[in-house]
Amino acid sequence: MTENLTLQMDDYLPLRDVVFNTLREAILKGELKPGERLMEMHLATKLGVSRTPIREAIRMLEQEGLAVTIPRKGAQVAKMTEKDLQDVLEVRDALDALAVVCACERMTDAQFVELKEAMKAFENATHTDDVRKIVETDEAFHDVIYAAAANPKLENIINSAREQMYRYRYEYVKNPSVYAQLIAEHRAIIEGFNRRDVEYLKSIMHTHLSNQINAVRVVIREQV
Amino acid sequence: MTENLTLQMDDYLPLRDVVFNTLREAILKGELKPGERLMEMHLATKLGVSRTPIREAIRMLEQEGLAVTIPRKGAQVAKMTEKDLQDVLEVRDALDALAVVCACERMTDAQFVELKEAMKAFENATHTDDVRKIVETDEAFHDVIYAAAANPKLENIINSAREQMYRYRYEYVKNPSVYAQLIAEHRAIIEGFNRRDVEYLKSIMHTHLSNQINAVRVVIREQV
DNA sequence: TTTATTAAGATTGAATACAAAATACACGCA
DNA sequence: TGCGTGTATTTTGTATTCAATCTTAATAAA
Numbered sequence: 001m002t003e004n005l006t007l008q009m010d011d012y013l014p015l016r017d018v019v020f021n022t023l024r025e026a027i028l029k030g031e032l033k034p035g036e037r038l039m040e041m042h043l044a045t046k047l048g049v050s051r052t053p054i055r056e057a058i059r060m061l062e063q064e065g066l067a068v069t070i071p072r073k074g075a076q077v078a079k080m081t082e083k084d085l086q087d088v089l090e091v092r093d094a095l096d097a098l099a100v101v102c103a104c105e106r107m108t109d110a111q112f113v114e115l116k117e118a119m120k121a122f123e124n125a126t127h128t129d130d131v132r133k134i135v136e137t138d139e140a141f142h143d144v145i146y147a148a149a150a151n152p153k154l155e156n157i158i159n160s161a162r163e164q165m166y167r168y169r170y171e172y173v174k175n176p177s178v179y180a181q182l183i184a185e186h187r188a189i190i191e192g193f194n195r196r197d198v199e200y201l202k203s204i205m206h207t208h209l210s211n212q213i214n215a216v217r218v219v220i221r222e223q224v
Numbered sequence: 225m226t227e228n229l230t231l232q233m234d235d236y237l238p239l240r241d242v243v244f245n246t247l248r249e250a251i252l253k254g255e256l257k258p259g260e261r262l263m264e265m266h267l268a269t270k271l272g273v274s275r276t277p278i279r280e281a282i283r284m285l286e287q288e289g290l291a292v293t294i295p296r297k298g299a300q301v302a303k304m305t306e307k308d309l310q311d312v313l314e315v316r317d318a319l320d321a322l323a324v325v326c327a328c329e330r331m332t333d334a335q336f337v338e339l340k341e342a343m344k345a346f347e348n349a350t351h352t353d354d355v356r357k358i359v360e361t362d363e364a365f366h367d368v369i370y371a372a373a374a375n376p377k378l379e380n381i382i383n384s385a386r387e388q389m390y391r392y393r394y395e396y397v398k399n400p401s402v403y404a405q406l407i408a409e410h411r412a413i414i415e416g417f418n419r420r421d422v423e424y425l426k427s428i429m430h431t432h433l434s435n436q437i438n439a440v441r442v443v444i445r446e447q448v
Numbered sequence: 449t450t451t452a453t454t455a456a457g458a459t460t461g462a463a464t465a466c467a468a469a470a471t472a473c474a475c476g477c478a
Numbered sequence: 479t480g481c482g483t484g485t486a487t488t489t490t491g492t493a494t495t496c497a498a499t500c501t502t503a504a505t506a507a508a
Contacts, residue, residue, distance in 0.1 A: 015461075055490090072469055073469095087375045090377075152311060265459070275460090277491085277493095
């Protein structure tokens with residue numbers, strides 16, 4: 001009886017959070033395209049809720065950088081210019097460097113095992129055609145590193161930066177010719193942690209990130 | 225006539241933004257203390273608005289890390305633990321380093337002049353007892369650097385990190401014995417930009433930041 | 449006295465209602 | 479045809495209302 005209640009409590013989420021997650025996912029997957037208007041009434045009827053939770057969810061998306069709203073004109077999915085992308089990458093580069101420094105110091109043995117498993121999962125995924133799965137296992141690999149850094153604030157900020165590129169990054173991963181390189185880089189990262197070689201790790205992370213730049217840049221240029 | 229209309233347009237702000245700014249200021253100034261409950265009805269009557277804009281402002285504060293809400297229980301001003309502070313400082317350290325690297329490359333002559341003026345303003349402020357002014361001119365000095373980095377995304381993230389420490393930092397600046405050191409560090413920063421000496425700048429920024437740690441830590445310990 | 453119990457009040461969550469502004473569109477005019 | 483102008487419609491901003499949950503406090507039982 002009580003456990004039933006607890007269960008209800010556990011999976012209870014305010015509608016605003018449900019809406020937020022739904023819209024967030026839709027934006028990241030590209031179902032809602034950059035520049036697309038987020039009309040409250042439209043979303044409300046589509047999701048079967050009132051405007052109230054929609055509005056609150058939009059405020060949240062706004063602060064995440066996924067939506068932009070102009071007073072009295074409404075919200076739209078955030079667009080990124082090439083400059084925006086460059087700026088975000090610059091920041092991520094610095095934060096990635098910090099993350100590997102921290103992770104190098106603080107990674108537990110269990111986490112190192114986890115990292116190697118995440119590596120395998122990614123490698124397996126690249127043998128399929130499931131782009132979604134490839135992206136997810138790649139993200140998961142990096143998640144292990146960020147978690148090992150043991151700095152939740154850092155993790156939050158990196159995630160927010162990742163999120164902003166996510167939409168564009170999809171295109172990069174769709175191209176199978178990059179898999180070999182990605183795998184090699186992941187292997188190098190593991191090797192780096194094995195040797196606890198901070199400088200080596202920093203440089204790998206840097207190339208790993210900058211490889212994405214050009215690909216993403218092309219996608220952004222295509223965005224009218 | 226038309227200019228009057230434009231003016232009205234310009235200073236129009238949705239209530240949610242007015243409320244957001246008001247609450248944000250109140251939190252940063254310490255008028256709303258960490259852990260204090262943010263009750264919608266209470267704030268609404270106090271500010272003379274309905275609960276709707278209050279709720280939206282709270283969602284915004286939440287994403288800024290200034291408020292925390294537990295579903296069905298309401299929001300409260302975010303508390304920071306020592307660990308939280310350490311985490312934020314670690315991140316800010318990395319971002320400050322990035323900022324000076326960028327600023328070193330990109331700072332215009334006009335901005336360098338601005339920086340020297342901000343320095344003077346800060347120095348003058350330290351000769352008064354106006355703690356508020358001292359904090360503001362100090363912030364302004366750093367704002368010039370962050371602006372010179374010419375990376376708005378970086379600026380946003382740094383500002384959000386600064387904001388989270390701001391409340392606690394006040395106490396540090398209240399102590400006049402640190403002024404001399406602060407001035408010396410600011411002078412060193414200017415000297416660093418003059419020489420475009422990135423490594424020197426990084427190290428100054430690092431000590432500049434870490435000097436704050438212990439002071440802030442004391443304040444946090446006092447927070448029950 | 450302390451601990452359950454439970455009812456009243458307070459508070460949040462969500463929907464609805466109303467006001468103000470922006471947008472779209474049809475009409476008239478040059 | 480092209481361009482304003484004004485009206486109708488849509489959309490956002492804010493307030494109000496109703497429902498669900500949480501908190502508090504008073505009461506009763508051990």
